[in-house]
Amino acid sequence: MKTEKCNTLAEARKKIDEVDEEIVKLIAKRNNYIKQIAHFKTSVTEVKAEERIEDVISRVRQQAIDLDLSPNLINDLYVRMIDAMVESEIEEFNNAKSF
Ligand SMILES: C=C(O[C@@H]1C=C(C(=O)O)C=C[C@H]1O)C(=O)O
Known part of the structure; x- marks a missing residue:
C-alpha cells in the first residue's frame, strides 16, 4: 500500500480528506450492490444471511491483521x-415484493 510522506499538518489533513472521500464513495458503491442483492433473495431470513456476515467479518479481520491495523x-x-446495510436491503426487498 502506497502512503506518501507529508511535510506539514495541512498536507497530511488534505490527504486524510482525500482518503475519506474515497471511503465514502466505496461505502456508497457497496450499498448499491447490497440493494441489487435484495432482488436475488426470497425471504427476510435469506436477506439477513448470518453465515455470510460471519465470512465477511472474518475476511476483513484477517485483512486488517495483514495490514497491521486493529x-x-x-x-x-x-x-x-x-447492520445498516441489512436494513437498507430489507427495505429494498420489501419494496420489490410490493410490485
Ligand atoms: C449482501 C448480502 O446480504 C446481507 C448483507 C451483508 C453485507 O453487508 O455484507 C452480508 C450478508 C447479509 O446480511 C449477502 O447476502 O451477501
Whole structure:
C-alpha cells in the first residue's frame, strides 16, 4: 500500500480528506450492490444471511491483521455498517415484493 510522506499538518489533513472521500464513495458503491442483492433473495431470513456476515467479518479481520491495523476496529466498523446495510436491503426487498 502506497502512503506518501507529508511535510506539514495541512498536507497530511488534505490527504486524510482525500482518503475519506474515497471511503465514502466505496461505502456508497457497496450499498448499491447490497440493494441489487435484495432482488436475488426470497425471504427476510435469506436477506439477513448470518453465515455470510460471519465470512465477511472474518475476511476483513484477517485483512486488517495483514495490514497491521486493529482487527477489532475493523470488526466494529463492519458490524455497524453491515447492520445498516441489512436494513437498507430489507427495505429494498420489501419494496420489490410490493410490485
Ligand atoms: C449482501 C448480502 O446480504 C446481507 C448483507 C451483508 C453485507 O453487508 O455484507 C452480508 C450478508 C447479509 O446480511 C449477502 O447476502 O451477501
